[in-house]
Amino acid sequence: xxxxxxxxxxxxxxxxxxxxxxxxxxxxxxxxxxxxxxxxxxxxxxxxxxxxxxxxxxxxxxxxxxxxxxxxxxxxxxxxxxxxxxxxxxxxxxxxxxxx
Amino acid sequence: xxxxxxxxxxxxxxxxxxxxxxxxxxxxxxxxxxxxxxxxxxxxxxxxxxxxxxxxxxxxxxxxxxxxxxxxxxxxxxxxxxxxxxxxxxxxxxxxxxxxxxxxxxxxxxxxxxxxxxxxxxxxxxxxxxxxxxxxxxxxxxxxxxxxxxxxxxxxxxxxxxxxxxxxxxxxxxxxxxxxxxxxxxxxxxxxxxxxxxxxxxxxxxxxxxxxxxxxxxxxxxxxxxxxxxxxxxxxxxxxxxxxxxxxxxxxxxxxxxxxxxxxxxxxxxxxxxxxxxxxxxxxxxxxxxxxxxxxxxxxxxxxxxxxxxxxxxxxxxxxxxxxxxxxxxxxxxxxxxxxxxxxxxxxxxxxxxxxxxxxxxxxxxxxxxxxxxxxxxxxxxxxxxxxxxxxxxxxxxxxxxxxxxxxxxxxxxxxxxxxxxxxxxxxxxxxxxxxxxxxxxxxxxxxxxxxxxxxxxxxxxxxxxxxxxxxxxxxxxxxxxxxxxxxxxxxxxxxxxxxxxxxxxxxxxxxxxxxxxxxxxxxxxxxxxxxxxxxxxxxxxxxxxxxxxxxxxxxxxxxxxxxxxxxxxxxxxxxxxxxxxxxxxxxxxxxxxxxxxxxxxxxxxxxxxxxxxxxxxxxxxxxxxxxxxxxxxxxxxxxxxxxxxxxxxxxxxxxxxxxxxxxxxxxxxxxxxxxxxxxxxxxxxxxxxxxxxxxxxxxxxxxxxxxxxxxxxxxxxxxxxxxxxxxxxxxxxxxxxxxxxxxxxxxxxxxxxxxxxxxxxxxxxxxxxxxxxxxxxxxxxxxxxxxxxxxxxxxxxxxxxxxxxxxxxxxxxxxxxxxxxxxxxxxxxxxxxxxxxxxxxxxxxxxxxxxxxxxxxxxxxxxxxxx
Numbered sequence: 027x028x029x030x031x032x033x034x035x036x037x038x039x040x041x042x043x044x045x046x047x048x049x050x051x052x053x054x055x056x057x058x059x060x061x062x063x064x065x066x067x068x069x070x071x072x073x074x075x076x077x078x079x080x081x082x083x084x085x086x087x088x089x090x091x092x093x094x095x096x097x098x099x100x101x102x103x104x105x106x107x108x109x110x111x112x113x114x115x116x117x118x119x120x121x122x123x124x125x126x
Numbered sequence: 127x128x129x130x131x132x133x134x135x136x137x138x139x140x141x142x143x144x145x146x147x148x149x150x151x152x153x154x155x156x157x158x159x160x161x162x163x164x165x166x167x168x169x170x171x172x173x174x175x176x177x178x179x180x181x182x183x184x185x186x187x188x189x190x191x192x193x194x195x196x197x198x199x200x201x202x203x204x205x206x207x208x209x210x211x212x213x214x215x216x217x218x219x220x221x222x223x224x225x226x227x228x229x230x231x232x233x234x235x236x237x238x239x240x241x242x243x244x245x246x247x248x249x250x251x252x253x254x255x256x257x258x259x260x261x262x263x264x265x266x267x268x269x270x271x272x273x274x275x276x277x278x279x280x281x282x283x284x285x286x287x288x289x290x291x292x293x294x295x296x297x298x299x300x301x302x303x304x305x306x307x308x309x310x311x312x313x314x315x316x317x318x319x320x321x322x323x324x325x326x327x328x329x330x331x332x333x334x335x336x337x338x339x340x341x342x343x344x345x346x347x348x349x350x351x352x353x354x355x356x357x358x359x360x361x362x363x364x365x366x367x368x369x370x371x372x373x374x375x376x377x378x379x380x381x382x383x384x385x386x387x388x389x390x391x392x393x394x395x396x397x398x399x400x401x402x403x404x405x406x407x408x409x410x411x412x413x414x415x416x417x418x419x420x421x422x423x424x425x426x427x428x429x430x431x432x433x434x435x436x437x438x439x440x441x442x443x444x445x446x447x448x449x450x451x452x453x454x455x456x457x458x459x460x461x462x463x464x465x466x467x468x469x470x471x472x473x474x475x476x477x478x479x480x481x482x483x484x485x486x487x488x489x490x491x492x493x494x495x496x497x498x499x500x501x502x503x504x505x506x507x508x509x510x511x512x513x514x515x516x517x518x519x520x521x522x523x524x525x526x527x528x529x530x531x532x533x534x535x536x537x538x539x540x541x542x543x544x545x546x547x548x549x550x551x552x553x554x555x556x557x558x559x560x561x562x563x564x565x566x567x568x569x570x571x572x573x574x575x576x577x578x579x580x581x582x583x584x585x586x587x588x589x590x591x592x593x594x595x596x597x598x599x600x601x602x603x604x605x606x607x608x609x610x611x612x613x614x615x616x617x618x619x620x621x622x623x624x625x626x627x628x629x630x631x632x633x634x635x636x637x638x639x640x641x642x643x644x645x646x647x648x649x650x651x652x653x654x655x656x657x658x659x660x661x662x663x664x665x666x667x668x669x670x671x672x673x674x675x676x677x678x679x680x681x682x683x684x685x686x687x688x689x690x691x692x693x694x695x696x697x698x699x700x701x702x703x704x705x706x707x708x709x710x711x712x713x714x715x716x717x718x719x720x721x722x723x724x725x726x727x728x729x730x731x732x733x734x735x736x737x738x739x740x741x742x743x744x745x746x747x748x749x750x751x752x753x754x755x756x757x758x759x760x761x762x763x764x765x766x767x768x769x770x771x772x773x774x775x776x777x778x779x780x781x782x783x784x785x786x787x788x789x790x791x792x793x794x795x796x797x798x799x800x801x802x803x804x805x806x807x808x809x810x811x812x813x814x815x816x817x818x819x820x821x822x823x824x825x826x827x828x829x830x831x832x833x834x835x836x837x838x839x840x841x842x843x844x845x846x847x848x849x850x851x852x853x854x855x856x857x858x859x860x861x862x863x864x865x866x867x868x869x870x871x872x873x874x875x876x877x878x879x880x881x882x883x884x885x886x887x888x889x890x891x892x893x894x895x896x897x898x899x900x901x902x903x904x905x906x907x908x909x910x911x912x913x914x915x916x917x918x919x920x921x922x923x924x925x926x927x928x929x930x931x932x933x934x935x936x937x938x939x940x941x942x943x944x945x946x947x948x949x950x951x952x953x954x955x956x957x958x959x960x961x962x963x964x965x966x967x968x969x970x971x972x973x974x975x976x977x978x979x980x981x982x983x984x985x986x987x988x989x990x991x992x993x994x
Binding site for chain 2: 041
């Protein structure tokens with residue numbers, strides 16, 4: 027979850043609902059985002075210093091909280107992406123073994 | 127904060143609703159759907175609060191409940207951890223309290239810090255006493271003390287209508303009580319104005335004596351009592367805790383110094399020859415003990431210069447009273463402290479091990495919870511709760527155990543332990559030990575959990591790959607801990623083994639007499655009633671004859687000082703006729719006095735010549751008997767019989783020579799571990815002293831023997847009490863008391879450490895087995911025999927044990943060196959002891975490997991592989 031959020035925010039700062047929608051869009055519906063987990067993640071990552079938040083006005087002139095990536099967050103994203111790649115490789119190998 | 131969050135939620139909801147409406151949903155329905163997708167604000171608010179890290183009381187309760195549930199799920203592990211903590215904390219707290227009470231706690235006097243005992247110090251008598259004139263000079267010339275007093279302990283007969291009673295008392299200078307700063311319970315203490323020379327003799331009673339002999343009579347002050355046939359007025363009673371120097375009463379002196387032990391001679395105030403006074407002083411506020419020592423050393427030099435004949439080579443030493451009282455037992459207690467420290471380490475190591483193993487197994491659970499959104503803090507605090515519960519439980523149980531343990535220890539303790547009544551369980555240490563366990567528990571439970579939760583935030587640990595890698599690192603710590611535990615167990619076992627063998631060796635020593643069916647008791651004749659030599663020797667003769675005539679008594683006699691019990695007989699130099707000694711080689715011998723029946727009563731055999739007979743009752747010819755050690759020392763290879771010795775100056779007039787008529791076997795003085803002392807035996811009929819020990823041998827049983835002794839003496843003189851009645855067997859056994867106590871303690875520790883190490887080993891192996899169930903399952907599936915697998919596990923365990931033994935050997939050698947003082951006829955590096963300890967440890971370890979090996983061998987590959 028953390029990784030997905032960070033990835034989305036890498037592109038541009040966004041508010042919570044926007045992040046949800048983007049993840050669902052990009053994964054073509056494969057990943058359904060649980061709102062509770064989303065906000066918990068957001069809060070945790072804010073405390074860790076990986077993302078920052080500020081209140082802004084949306085297009086509709088509503089107040090909304092926008093999240094953006096911090097430098098530490100960018101580094102974290104890099105780490106997470108690398109680990110995910112390793113993990114995926116491992117899974118692939120095992121699955122490959124099973125088939126062969 | 128909450129409001130912002132709510133705003134954010136509201137905004138999100140609105141956008142979600144709008145999208146749904148745009149997609150064609152009914153607005154009300156859309157709103158409902160949006161809310162449902164959220165799952166309820168409240169839940170998220172709580173989670174948000176959680177993530178923010180604010181804890182509330184309900185969370186704490188929930189944590190505790192969850193922790194209890196987890197602990198109960200693995201009752202064996204939790205129970206073992208609790209047991210280990212209880213034993214470790216309890217035993218350590220108990221020993222620490224004992225040691226603290228005896229060694230460290232300040233004496234119960236107001237002036238405790240500054241009380242110093244002053245000794246006259248010579249090469250072979252480092253804790254010597256002073257003469258009257260010396261005492262007065264020291265007091266006069268010293269400015270380092272704000273109060274100084276002299277005292278001398280002696281036996282005192284208290285005679286009341288109920289009969290005579292022998293007590294231990296002290297003759298003191300009037301300033302004695304001021305040194306301690308203790309106030310009297312009733313009446314007053316002695317004071318220079320009222321209780322000095324020329325004034326009526328007075329006495330101060332101890333609280334205990336006041337209760338036991340005077341029925342706590344409130345009117346006691348002013349009454350007159352009969353002490354050693356002298357009437358003294360009671361001027362005060364001391365409070366319950368005070369009885370220094372271990373006496374029941376304190377008497378005033380007729381001089382400026384304490385009364386001399388032997389009446390007659392000159393005024394002790396002026397005499398420099400007879401040394402009998404102990405000095406105690408209270409340092410000035412601003413003076414340190416080093417400064418006092420410097421001053422005393424100057425005074426000593428001056429005395430040496432002014433009176434070279436009596437003061438050749440003497441020095442003056444000063445020690446804080448606290449050290450003096452605990453000197454003899456200090457090394458034993460320090461060793462005990464070390465042993466306890468080791469035990470606590472072993473216990474903590476065990477707890478750490480068990481917790482590490484458990485934490486390791488929960489990494490999967492932890493990672494899962496992290497992936498589901500639990501915060502690190504929450505997980506950590508849960509582990510903290512568990513550790514706190516365990517440590518707290520162990521602390522409470524340990525404290526209870528400590529109380530019982532301390533009580534038991536003190537009851538086992540031999541009688542001579544100083545300050546035994548001041549020992550109580552020290553809560554400070556229980557708290558301290560509990561804190562240590564808590565730290566150990568937290569650290570060993572937390573570290574691996576935190577580490578895992580940090581790196582496996584995604585889903586890594588869900589796969590066995592990472593589990594293996596991490597487990598190996600963790601198990602290295604566990605293995606190191608086990609090796610340490612085994613090592614320490616070996617150290618303790620070797621220590622216990624050495625003590626056991628020491629005691630066995632001591633038991634085998636031939637004391638030089640036959641201790642069975644023999645009983646002895648002491649008495650002394652106060653000068654007031656028995657002044658002349660004739661009266662004293664007559665008394666001795668009559669006691670021996672009456673005892674011998676009693677039915678059932680096989681033999682009886684009297685002696686000055688019994689073997690084994692360090693008695694009154696000192697060493698005196700004597701001169702051998704015709705032998706001119708070289709400088710520094712003057713003959714020295716233990717001075718003993720006996721009656722003819724003594725040797726037979728104790729079963730001491732005559733080796734050469736003869737021992738005393740009835741015929742030796744007269745004053746002439748003077749005869750003596752020597753023991754083998756003395757014969758060897760001064761007539762090596764020759765025959766001392768017929769030689770003559772004297773204690774007078776051989777060149778002077780009226781020299782009284784005594785002829786050696788026999789050699790008897792050595793009977794050990796001072797203790798079974800001492801070398802035999804050269805001794806000369808004189809006769810009570812020829813060299814009487816008013817102190818005697820009566821010895822009787824008979825088959826009639828202990829009570830009857832005691833009765834016979836008592837009645838005989840009372841018949842002859844109804845005012846002489848017997849005291850210190852004991853069988854010779856009891857004396858022998860008591861002399862080993864301290865060592866035996868120490869041995870029991872060490873053996874207990876060693877057993878506990880052994881159990882702990884075995885439990886730890888079992889835990890580690892069993893854990894390893896369950897971790898590698900999958901590996902083992904594959905092996906079994908590939909055809910490995912059960913025996914091979916079991917051997918693998920046992921082999922692993924034995925390797926750990928051997929490494930531990932090696933480390934233990936390295937530690938034990940220097941450690942047991944410190945015990946050398948307590949050992950007897952055995953080296954601290956005795957190979958047999960090490961070997962046996964090592965074998966026992968290995969066997970126990972092998973037994974601990976058994977169950978895990980068994981479990982591994984029975985692994986069902988289907989179950990094991992499926993568990994993945």
